[in-house]
Amino acid sequence: xxxxxxxxxxxxxxxxxxxxxxxxxxxxxxxxxxxxxxxxxxxxxxxxxxxxxxxxxxxxxxxxxxxxxxxxxxxxxxxxxxxxxxxxxxxxxxxxxxxxxxxxxxxxxxxxxxxxxxxxxxxxxxxxxxxxxxxxxxxxxxxxxxxxxxxxxxxxxxxxxxxxxxxxxxxxxxxxxxxxxxxxxxxxxxxxxxxxxxxxxxxxxxxxxxxxxxxxxxxxxxxxxxxxxxxxxxxxxxxxxxxxxxxxxxxxxxxxxxxxxxxxxxxxxxxxxxxxxxxxxxxxxxxxxxxxxxxxxxxxxxxxxxxxxxxxxxxxxxxxxxxxxxxxxxxxxxxxxxxxxxxxxxxxxxxxxxxxxxxx
Numbered sequence: 001x002x003x004x005x006x007x008x009x010x011x012x013x014x015x016x017x018x019x020x021x022x023x024x025x026x027x028x029x030x031x032x033x034x035x036x037x038x039x040x041x042x043x044x045x046x047x048x049x050x051x052x053x054x055x056x057x058x059x060x061x062x063x064x065x066x067x068x069x070x071x072x073x074x075x076x077x078x079x080x081x082x083x084x085x086x087x088x089x090x091x092x093x094x095x096x097x098x099x100x101x102x103x104x105x106x107x108x109x110x111x112x113x114x115x116x117x118x119x120x121x122x123x124x125x126x127x128x129x130x131x132x133x134x135x136x137x138x139x140x141x142x143x144x145x146x147x148x149x150x151x152x153x154x155x156x157x158x159x160x161x162x163x164x165x166x167x168x169x170x171x172x173x174x175x176x177x178x179x180x181x182x183x184x185x186x187x188x189x190x191x192x193x194x195x196x197x198x199x200x201x202x203x204x205x206x207x208x209x210x211x212x213x214x215x216x217x218x219x220x221x222x223x224x225x226x227x228x229x230x231x232x233x234x235x236x237x238x239x240x241x242x243x244x245x246x247x248x249x250x251x252x253x254x255x256x257x258x259x260x261x262x263x264x265x266x267x268x269x270x271x272x273x274x275x276x277x278x279x280x281x282x283x284x285x286x287x288x289x290x291x292x293x294x295x296x297x298x299x300x301x302x303x304x305x306x307x308x309x310x311x312x313x314x315x316x317x318x319x320x321x322x323x324x325x326x327x328x329x330x331x332x333x334x335x336x337x338x339x340x341x342x343x344x345x346x347x348x349x350x351x352x353x354x355x356x357x358x359x360x
Contacts, residue, residue: 021080030213158266223249279308
């Protein structure tokens with residue numbers, strides 16, 4: 001299968017998840033969020049002996065599922081996920097008791113390194129109408145690094161700030177997706193049965209990605225991951241096999257207004273930021289002298305100098321000093337202000353700091 005030369009950034013792609021993933025280049029995404037189907041929609045509908053359809057959250061799901069086939073499907077997309085993740089990338093998978101334990105076991109078998117299991121406790125769960133089991137009031141997210149030695153990203157201080165200066169716990173409390181956020185069809189019915197709340201994806205991305213990072217969702221549904229990524233200044237790649245969901249996701253993403261750079265830069269603590277001087281980035285050839293840097297809007301351009309400074313006209317100095325001067329600001333974080341072009345995409349030079357720390 002032909003590998004695409006450029007990533008389809010900020011696009012929603014109609015097609016089979018595994019087939020599309022196989023076309024993408026290895027080590028190309030920072031984060032993957034996956035809400036895989038409970039039943040084998042990719043292999044045909046799951047039905048009971050009486051030919052009635054088994055819903056993804058039906059209590060009878062585990063009675064009629066071909067677990068060997070489901071495991072094979074899971075392994076197939078997880079293999080591609082691991083290939084696509086950068087060495088410092090992480091994977092989020094969400095599911096319920098129907099499938100999350102099988103996925104977790106396969107993750108460990110395949111070399112992923114599980115960092116946390118997070119419980120999403122639902123403020124307004126659907127009741128159990130049969131009255132034969134406890135109400136399913138939570139789902140489980142598994143957060144895993146690509147491997148045990150991965151220098152994965154965790155924005156600890158951002159999570160602490162989000163939680164009123166208290167360490168963020170692994171039990172998250174959010175309501176189900178309701179109100180105007182819930183997409184509905186022309187009959188007023190839910191367009192997608194398991195649409196996730198945007199608040200959940202907001203926390204996922206703020207905790208484990210940075211501005212400009214690439215987030216892949218191989219089972220995009222109606223586009224929650226894409227919408228949140230665009231709002232937070234992340235790039236997204238969404239794959240979905242259902243045409244109606246693709247249409248809804250495209251319309252949803254088009255309506256999203258990205259936040260300003262100042263609004264999406266997360267709180268950083270010293271231990272999250274590698275101590276790499278900008279000069280060492282230049283010395284090691286990660287950014288060659290003469291390279292043109294620019295702000296996110298491409299309105300301001302600077303040239304990298306061999307001594308690790310940058311120059312804008314007659315103004316020359318550190319990335320921070322020059323960044324502040326061109327904005328007439330008292331200070332500037334040059335690592336997040338300045339960007340360079342890589343394969344046609346603007347990338348913050350902060351990305352080179354992480355790469356430099358890994359190679360040190």
